[in-house]
Amino acid sequence: MTEAQEQYRHWLAQSQSQPSNAVAWFNLGWWSTKVGLFAASLKAYEQALAFGIESPEEAMSNMASVYSERLGQIEPAIQWLDRALLQNPQYYPAIFNRAHIAEQMGDRETACRYFEQAAGLAPGDAYPIARWVEANLTLPEASSAVQSLRRFAKGKNPDALMALARYEEQGEQYDAAWDALIAANTIDQKAYPSWQALPVQSKLTSQLTEVLPQQSTTVGATVGITPGATAPHPQQQIPVFIIGLFRTGSTLLEQILAAHPGFAPLGESEFWPRQIHALGGGMVSPGRLPDTQLCAKLRQQWQLHLRDRNIAPGLIATDKRPDNLFHMATIQRVLPEAKFVITERDWRDTLVSIFGTRLHPQHGYATNPEAIAEHIRFCHKIADFWCENHPKSVYRVSYEALVSDPEEQLMPLFTWLGTPWHPECLNFHELTNSVRTASVWQVREPLTTSRQGRWRNYDGPLRGIFGEALDSPDPPPSLGLE
Incomplete structure (x- = not known):
């Protein structure tokens, strides 16, 4: 039995023995997702909300992820993210995932708006900046997004380097694009298991x-x-x-x-x-x-x-x-x-x-x-x-x-x-x-x-x-x- 299955059974027992324990239901929802029981996961999160889980926006954001990433159901995912943002308008996971879903749907304007907001909430994280630029490769060089991306790339962040490569290629700066690709992949070669x-x-x-x-x-x-x-x-x-x-x-x-x-x-x-x-x-x-x-x-x-x-x-x-x-x-x-x-x-x-x-x-x-x-x-x-x-x-x-x-x-x-x-x-x-x-x-x-x-x-x-x-x-x- 895998660790995920063991944890799932543990929290299933906890939720059954303590049916009003919101934390037990939350953890059951998380581990149900890990073992692929998505309908059960959603029900567990709903129970966690019903019993007053602290920081409900986290459960709501997790439910949105199950709907969008596991079940391919976008409308309920957006609804749960919007509810999470009503609970906490500055909740980063909900903002980032809202941008991610907009990107999946081809809604460039909404994706860029939420990626920009996510980047503002996590100024030390290159990932939302990289996704923001990739969603709009026509951003001017002088824009804050591109300048931030270059700073992260200079710091050898592979996500930033990959996004910079796409930006440089869009501008027909192919030597610079290749240099960025080499730098990003060199970093990953050191971090990834050796390929055989x-x-x-x-x-x-x-x-x-x-x-x-x-x-x-x-x-x-x-x-x-x-x-x-x-x-x-x-x-x-x-x-x-x-x-x-x-x-x-x-x-x-x-x-x-x-x-x-x-x-x-x-x-x-x-x-x-x-x-x-x-x-x-x-x-x-x-x-x-x-x-x-x-x-x-x-x-x-x-x-x-x-x-x-x-x-x-x-x-x-x-x-x-x-x-x-x-x-x-x-x-x-x-x-x-x-x-x-x-x-x-x-x-x-x-x-x-x-x-x-x-x-x-x-x-x-x-x-x-x-x-x-x-x-x-x-x-x-x-x-x-x-x-x-x-x-x-x-x-x-x-x-x-x-x-x-x-x-x-x-x-x-x-x-x-x-x-x-x-x-x-x-x-x-x-x-x-x-x-x-x-x-x-x-x-x-x-x-x-x-x-x-x-x-x-x-x-x-x-x-x-x-x-x-x-x-x-x-x-x-x-x-x-x-």
Whole structure:
């Protein structure tokens, strides 16, 4: 049993033995969130408020986080944040989260206003300043936000350096932008666990070898059923997993599908990462494959997850978590009817974009251009494996082809998904749904080819790393990284 589960049971017992103890209910709410019991978490926080918890704005802000980050329900999240700010207009978490939600919804003006307010309440914190500038990269150099950002960057704050890199690139100051990226990633390299590609690759390769005989028996079938798995109910919609590598257009593709009346986006759902963790895996490292009994349990939990996320019957849920690429074997074993769409992009543009994004420390490759290139190459091998051995369940989408000729690329995809084309999909940028990825502002714009060839802005430093290999359409072979 994990520490979170132990603490959850402890506070559950406390709340039952002391039903009017507001603190016990508050702690139960916090630990319920940790173990993924979100409905129970909300009820516990409500009990804490009912019994007069001290500083109720904290419980209200936590409830807003559960609604927005866990359940994808924005309206109740905003309502609880507004209630928290009525209790305490200077409560930093509620102000920052209000800005965060506005950003997710594409409301730039509101996001900037609340990020500015948050920055004023925490003058020693670079993060709200960084988010404020990133939400408005056209701020003038003389603005207080940009000047504060530069001071934090000079102090070697990685969040400030990353935001400064985006600001410099917006102003076409590419040498300064690259210098900021190098500085930010050098700091993270020292702070993050050492990245070792070979053990991760070896573990996943071993798992793919294990599932290969099972997958090969299904080649040519309309829907592959792994031996021992439960077949889908005829009325159940086939879930679609948009996977691949970060910064390859996965958010863009999910937004395009979200504009179709037959689809419901989950965003980067935490459901499968939570299960993979319980199976001994991580973000880029697979866990053990579940047996038949566990598959049935996980399948039921997945259906409950869709219900908690208010996915209406008949809609196709899209789960857009790129690192599910490493967990396809587990997902396919539990949901044999699932379809996987792998997004891919020019490796050089992908590399620059990943290098300019602070990913979770488990993605340690992201701080080193050579390691990023090696990781991209390995992801291509994984995609090749699934396309060769399970072709009916896997579809590849090229970012460049998508933005250059969207209808030409999308119509075959919708045919493969068994859903008619819908012209409104090209108006995806008009959606006001919540987007919780680094592409939050890009997907609020119409399709454009302007981001193709972004890597050429950094040709000099990249060529110093990769030499003539930079001119190849394929990432270079391993450079001996471990």
